[in-house]
Each structure stands twice: as C-alpha cells, then as structure tokens.
Amino acid sequence: MRHLFTFLILAFATISCTPGVSPPITSEISTSDYTPGRVVWHDLASPDPEVSSQFYKAVFDWDAVPYGEGSKKVWIFKKGNTPVGLMAYYDSKNSTGEWIGAISVPDVEAATNTAKSQGATIMKSAMNVENRGMISFIQDPQGAHISLIKLSNGDPEKKPAEVGTFLGQELWSNDPSNSAGFYSSTIGYSTSESEMGDGEYTVFQFNGENCAGMLQNPAPTLRSHWVPYIRVSDVNETVAKAKSAGARVLIEPAPEIRNGSVALLLDPTGAPLAVQVYNP
Structure with a gap:
C-alpha cells in the first residue's frame, strides 16, 4: 500500500504544477474557521477510475470532473455543485481501492511526528499541496489508513450531511x-x-x-x-x-x-x- 499514498501525493503535487488544472478544492469547500478533529475531506485511490466514476454516478449521482491529463489527471466527485471527494488513479496488482479520510489538525507536522512516536507508519510526510494545504498520510498501529490535514483556507462548514454526501x-x-x-x-x-x-x-x-x-x-x-x-x-x-x-x-x-x-x-x-x- 505504500505506493498508493506516494501516488496520491504525486498526483496532487504534479497537477498543482500544471497551470489551469489544479482542482479548486479549498476555494469551494472552505470557510475561515478550523474545526480540529473533524474528518473534513475524502480521497479515493482507485485502480480503475472509469469503473469508480460509473459506480458512484449510478449509486449516488456523483459526477467525476477531470482535471489535468495523462499521469497528472485527477477527478473531483461532485454532488450537484458541491465537491464531495477527490479520486486519483494508482496501479497495483495486489491492492484494491480505498477511501482515505482527512482529519483536521492545527499542525500537521507536529501531529505526524506524534503519530510516529506512537507506533504509526508514516506513508508520506507532511507537505504543502496547492489548493489543499498541508497534508500527510499515515498508517496507524492497527493498519488503518488516514491523512492529517490543515486546509489552506479553513475547514468546510459544520452542518448536517445532505443525502448522497x-x-x-x-x-x-x-x-x-x-x-x-x-x-x-x-x-x-x-x-x-x-x-x-x-x-x-x-x-x-x-x-x-x-x-x-x-x-x-x-x-x-x-x-x-x-x-x-x-x-x-x-x-x-x-x-x-x-x-x-x-x-x-x-x-x-x-x-x-x-x-x-x-x-x-x-x-x-x-x-x-x-x-x-x-x-x-
């Protein structure tokens, strides 16, 4: 699974270097407030984005909006006009797709270092990703995958989830x-x-x-x-x-x-x- 996280980070990093294709995540979901501890974003690592796109459209009516081309391509899932998650392609013979939630923290580097001291495996150290913020990926001591994030413009508004989100x-x-x-x-x-x-x-x-x-x-x-x-x-x-x-x-x-x-x-x-x- 290590290359799964590497690919997600590389996808975010490389697309941010391509003018005009960086997905407008924070500008569409963020407020000026931070709510530490909440899961504020979701990423899907998919070995077959076309199959994933068809599934989430059929079941939840999500549209997969592409950004970038070739190896730099990612997709934003939208329910109507609301972004609900990001999808990146990864190639693996032994692994399957996985949703990775992002927990809001005040200091990603500090939280990542604490996670490591408590037995976590650091899959990708804290790095700044354009139009997202600071993010790291970890595997906790029981094998569960999660990311730690501080969105650059604040967390999404805290409100009841709508159907299909x-x-x-x-x-x-x-x-x-x-x-x-x-x-x-x-x-x-x-x-x-x-x-x-x-x-x-x-x-x-x-x-x-x-x-x-x-x-x-x-x-x-x-x-x-x-x-x-x-x-x-x-x-x-x-x-x-x-x-x-x-x-x-x-x-x-x-x-x-x-x-x-x-x-x-x-x-x-x-x-x-x-x-x-x-x-x-």
Whole structure:
C-alpha cells in the first residue's frame, strides 16, 4: 500500500504544477474557521477510475470532473455543485481501492511526528499541496489508513450531511483500546463509550464535539479500516443499486444492526464504504 499514498501525493503535487488544472478544492469547500478533529475531506485511490466514476454516478449521482491529463489527471466527485471527494488513479496488482479520510489538525507536522512516536507508519510526510494545504498520510498501529490535514483556507462548514454526501467516519479496529490511546495522543481526542448490540461503541470527541466513531472490527476478512459513511434516503434501494453497479455487500441491512438502517459495501474496486439512513 505504500505506493498508493506516494501516488496520491504525486498526483496532487504534479497537477498543482500544471497551470489551469489544479482542482479548486479549498476555494469551494472552505470557510475561515478550523474545526480540529473533524474528518473534513475524502480521497479515493482507485485502480480503475472509469469503473469508480460509473459506480458512484449510478449509486449516488456523483459526477467525476477531470482535471489535468495523462499521469497528472485527477477527478473531483461532485454532488450537484458541491465537491464531495477527490479520486486519483494508482496501479497495483495486489491492492484494491480505498477511501482515505482527512482529519483536521492545527499542525500537521507536529501531529505526524506524534503519530510516529506512537507506533504509526508514516506513508508520506507532511507537505504543502496547492489548493489543499498541508497534508500527510499515515498508517496507524492497527493498519488503518488516514491523512492529517490543515486546509489552506479553513475547514468546510459544520452542518448536517445532505443525502448522497459523507455522513461521518468510523474506525473498525482490531484493537480498540490501542486505537483509542493512539488517536487521543495524535489528534487530542477524548472518548465516550456506550453499549451497542454485543459490544462497546466509542465516540471520538474534540472539545466536547463528536467527531468520529469506533467499534471492534465486525468484518474479520478486513484489516482495521476507517470506513466512510454516506447518507442515503433508502438503504435497501441503495444496496440494490450498488449490487447492480458491481458492488459486493459484506453486511446486508438487518433489523438487529442499527434497526436495519445501515449496510457495508465494497465498491467494484474493493474500497469499503457504508451507507446509512440518517434522520436527525
């Protein structure tokens, strides 16, 4: 997976050197405020951008808008006029696609150094990327991939997710106790625990605000993962669309799992994602 992160960074760096093609991410999503601890952006590393583009269009009505050409090409997923994520191509015989969430931190270099001292593997050190800001990529001690970011113009507005956009991020950890300690040290999270079904559910909080969730990994075929959630209006309809578009369903909607409101998918490139009905 190391070259996955290298390719993502190279894609961002090389495209920023090409006049007129740098995707206008921060100018379209940023405000003047920062909200540390929140997952504020999502990147998809895809071995087949055409397949990924078709899937996310069919299931969530996202348009993949291209920027650059050849090896410098990336895509911005948009829901209507709203950017929801970036996709870059990478070539791998042994790996699959993956969504990588970006956690807002005040100082990317400091947080990255702390992560390393706590046992993380630094996949790509902190670097400044035009039209994004400072960013690094890490693999936590349990194998989950995440990026640390300080967007150049501030974080997106904190507001309820619209249908068809990212609802939140959840860490499916093979060792939740270890993960809780790691993210408390690296990000500054506090934790709150509650019972959920047969196990314990942890909420990561920053300054009293809920930022992400964590549970014991319920999918033994997967390593530890940060799993992105996308809000949908009808989970069964979405699952049917996803199947038709080439997804594999790992966890079907079931009454005993969050009242049948959620499902876990692997998109056609193997990237895990969850879909959930959310009615606040």
